[in-house]
Amino acid sequence: MHVTEGAKLYQINMNQIKLANNKQFKCGVEQTIFESAKSAGVHLEHSCLAARCSSCKARVISGSVASIHDENILTAKEKADGYILTCNSKPLTDIVLDIEDLDGLTLIPAKTIPSKIDSVEKLTEDIVKLILRLPPNADFKFSAGQYVNLIYNGIKRSYSIANHRLVDNKLTFFIKNYTNGLMSDYFFNHAKPNDLLRMEGPLGTFFYRETKKQNIVFLATGTGIAPIKAILDDFQENASDAQLQNMKVTILWGGRAINDIFWAPKYSRLNFKFSQVISKPKLYKGEEKIYIQDHLLDMDLDWHDTVVYACGSNAMIQDSFNKLTNTGLDKNSFYSDAFVVSN
Template sequence: MPTVTLIASGKRFDAAADETVLEAAQRAGIALPYSCRGGVCGSCQATLVEGDCRYPYNPPVGLSASARAHHGILLCQAVPCGDIAIQAREIASVEDIPHRRVETEVAERRMLAPDVVGLWLRPVDGEPLRWLPGQYLDVVLADGKHRPFSIASGPRPDGLVELHVRHVPGGGFTSWVYDSLKVGDRLTIEAPLGTFVPREDSERPMLFMAGGTGFAPVKAVVEHFIALGSRRPMHLYWGVRTTEDLYLADLARGWAAKVPTITFTPVLSDPDAAREAGLREGLVHEALLADHPDLSGFDLYMSGPPGMVAAGRDLFFDAKLPEDRLFYDSFDVAPDVLAAILRGRAGIHGL
C-alpha cells in the first residue's frame, strides 16, 4: 500500500488501491484543501516532491501548464503509483468535525431572486448538524448521485441549514427544486464538506468576492468574522447581472452600515442595469483589481461560477496575491456530471 508523506507536518497515511490522495487523507482524518472534487477547479493543487502519481479518473484539467512543469498535482484525482511525498496545505480546523449523512425536512422555501430559491432544512432526528462557516453539503439524490451546495450561514440556534440554490437550465436537481420542491419534503444530505473556512491565524485585511449564489458561503464567513468582533478591514464585492440578482443586498448594506471596517461594493455586469441603479458596472474581479491593484497584503476569499473563479485566480496571482492566501470554492457541476462532460470531450478532443 503506498504511503503519502506530508512534508510540512511530517504526517503519513496509506492510500488503498486506486484511492486518490484526497480520499486517503480524508480516511486518515487529515484535511487537505478541495472544492469541486472533479479535477477542474485547481483548489486541491499540491506539489509532488518525491514519487509519481497517475490520473485514472478525470484528467487534471485544473492544473496549468506551469503548475505541471513545477510538479503540481491535483489531490482529488491523483492516485499514488508508490510511496510519495507532497507539499500541501493542511486545514486543521475542519479535521475534528464528523461527516454525517442526515435526513432533513424542508422547513422553509422562499424565492430570493427570479432564479434563486432559498431553502431552510431541519434535521429530522433533531440532532444539530455541525459545520464551519463556508463549508458545503452534498444533497444525495434517489439514484445515489450527489449535488453540492454551500451552507449560507454558520450553525444557528434553531438548527436550520440555509441554502441558496440557483436554477441551472437543464439541471435535474435544481429544476426540481425550482419547479416542485415544497415545505415538508425530505432531502438526504451529507455534511460537512469543503475547506472554504475562515482563517483566523492572520491579521491581514480581507477581500471577499462572490459571484451570484457564491454569496452563500461568503455570507457565512463574513457573518463569522462580524460575530467574532474582528477589527480586520473587510471589503466585499458581489458580482451579478442585474439588481434583482442582488438578492440579499440589504443584508450586506446593513453590515457595512453597522461595522465601520466593512465595505460593500455590488457590481453589475449589465451596463444598462448598472447605469439605472447608479452601481458599479463590469466584471466583479476587474472591479476588485481596479480598487486593489496590489494584493500582496491581503487574504482573499472568493466563491461562485467557475469562469469567474478561474479568471480571478490567475489575475490575482499576477497582482502579487501569495498563493496560500487565496481561498475559494468554484461552483462547478457535481463530480459525476463533470466526469460525463469530460468523457464527452475526450471523444471529441482526445483529452
C-alpha cells in the first residue's frame, strides 16, 4: 500500500493475516497481530497483553514473525512447533494462523472511569475483599469473568471482577497480598473508604462460551476463584433451565492452607461438585504438596465431552492444559486467565 503525505511518498508494508476460519485482516510491520486484528474489528482471545500469559497463543501454519519481548511463557516444544503470542508478534511476511476469532461474541469496549473504595475487608491473613463504588452515571458493562486494571498513585495492576453484574453500582474483588508488592502494600496497609482509584476495563476474554459439551470444569488457585465465582453467579441468576438441564459443573479450588479458603459455592440451580485442594503439606494429611492439577486425571469425566475454565497460577494452568489435552480434552475447549505479574 502507498500513502502520500504532503510531497512525500511512504511505502507501508502490510501483511495479510489469515485465521483458521478464513477471517483475514491486514497488519503493518510495526503493529502486533493482536492490535491489527482489533483495529480490523477481529477479536482474538487474550488476557494480559504483555507476553506474560499464553491466552493469545497461536500456531503459525505459514509465514514468519518477529517477537517484541522474549516469549518465556512458551515452552521450547511450543516454540519449536511454531507457537507465538499474537500480542507480542509483528509479521515479517503474510501469515496463516491455526486460531479462530471470537466470531459472534461481542467484546464490550474498555473505558477508564473513576471509582471510590466502598470497603476493604480482610478475608484471610493475606486476602482482602475490596468493594469499589462507581459513579451513578458510569454505565459500566462487562461480561462475567472479565478483569479490570486498577490505577492508584501511578501503579496499575489487573484484578478480576468477582461479581457477574453491578450490585448497587459496586464491584467486588478478591486481592492477595504479594510480598513487597506495591499495590499489595496499598490495599493491605493504607486503603480506606472513599479513596479514589481509576479503573480501566472491562478487559480479557475469560468469559463463558455456549457449548454442546456436558461437563464444565472450573479450576482455580487462590484469588483465581474470583472470575469463576462471577461466571457461576451468572449461571445461577441468568441461565435458562434448558441451558442448565444437562450441564454438570465441577469446581476444583486450590489453596495453600485451609485458612486460604474464603468462599463456598451455594447454587441451588446448578448440578455441581466442589472440591478444595490444600497444598501445604503439614496441614494436609498427605506428605507431599498436592495441587489441583494432580487430581485432574482421577476425575471420572469424559474429557472429550468437557470444557475447562482455569484461572490463577500460571503453573497450574500450563500443567492442567498439558495433562488434559493429552487425555482427550480438545485444546480449543480450554480457556484460561493466568494471574501473572501485571504491567
